[in-house]
């Protein structure tokens with residue numbers, strides 16, 4: 001299988017390249033493919049002749065998006081719509097990655113794929129528009145929603161907590177937002193398994209939740225991370241109100257993984273198990 005990944009330097013893009021298991025995975029980011037300038041798609045597409053495309057490129061700076069919504073929209077919605085049109089025209093199945101932040105977080109159970117979305121941030125809004133844009137293109141598209149992504153690569157919460165945890169005696173982290181930490185390495189394995197099953201995707205595509213098993217809060221996630229440091233700092237639980245940020249984040253964005261397991265036979269590892277894998281790699285070198 002030839003997989004074209006849109007995005008090159010990001011966490012999921014790098015994980016997909018690393019986890020390619022007998023498949024040819026080519027990750028193209030800027031300048032070869034600039035999703036904010038969709039005209040660059042055609043040439044890269046012609047060169048790659050993919051069997052499946054995975055869009056792993058996005059504007060992921062949640063707080064910055066509040067004051068930069070047009071740029072976020074170009075990358076998270078307009079570009080993916082154009083990409084999906086190209087895939088539809090060529091009959092190439094597309095996996096488009098989306099986020100738990102499309103939900104408002106008021107539900108008292110994990111979100112299922114068909115629960116109503118109601119994004120509370122500019123990032124979430126533009127990602128929700130992206131979901132609609134790729135599905136409107138009419139091709140065979142799977143929207144894979146994931147959450148709280150960490151990995152040995154790039155910037156993420158795990159690496160931030162390790163860095164600040166080594167510098168300070170006390171960290172303060174919100175304890176009233178609940179979600180599923182997800183290793184990009186596990187996302188890559190799941191997406192490649194989904195890509196191999198593209199012939200079985202429903203016509204018109206669907207949404208599927210792809211997140212780590214088990215849930216936690218950012219505070220308990222931080223505690224599990226810094227426990228690996230030689231001199232772990234104290235992690236003090238605070239509320240969202242104590243930690244004002246430009247973007248509103250959902251209090252509950254846990255994702256239900258039943259569809260992934262039952263329709264596609266894919267079981268995500270528990271987040272604690274995958275965290276150990278990533279921490280062990282980061283202990284060896286800064287990019288794992």
Ligand SMILES: NC(=O)C1=CN([C@@H]2O[C@H](COP(=O)(O)OP(=O)(O)OC[C@H]3O[C@@H](n4cnc5c(N)ncnc54)[C@H](OP(=O)(O)O)[C@@H]3O)[C@@H](O)[C@H]2O)C=CC1
Nearest residue numbers: 007008009010011012029030034035057058060146148149
């Ligand atoms: N990070 C998280 O916690 C979560 C992420 N997601 C979603 O998962 C997906 C992958 O996220 P993640 O790997 O963390 O992202 P990163 O922030 O690590 O990487 C962003 C990616 O976007 C690419 N990119 C940025 N601008 C452009 C552009 N103009 N044209 C083409 N590519 C561009 C970058 O590639 P390059 O620099 O090589 O051009 C890079 O591969 C996204 O859809 C995101 O919304 C969902 C839930 C949680």
Ligand SMILES: Cc1cn([C@H]2C[C@H](O)[C@@H](COP(=O)(O)OP(=O)(O)O[C@H]3O[C@@H](C)C(=O)[C@@H](O)[C@H]3O)O2)c(=O)[nH]c1=O
Nearest residue numbers: 060062099100101147148149157172173174218243249
């Ligand atoms: C760094 C830090 C963060 N926090 C809080 C802020 C926030 O509520 C939570 C997580 O902070 P971050 O900024 O790392 O997380 P955030 O950027 O909101 O992460 C999100 O990114 C996008 C791309 C997604 O799609 C989401 O699934 C999610 O992973 O922890 C603290 O309480 N203390 C701290 O020291």
Ligand SMILES: [Mg+2]
Nearest residue numbers: 060061062063
């Ligand atoms: Mg962030």
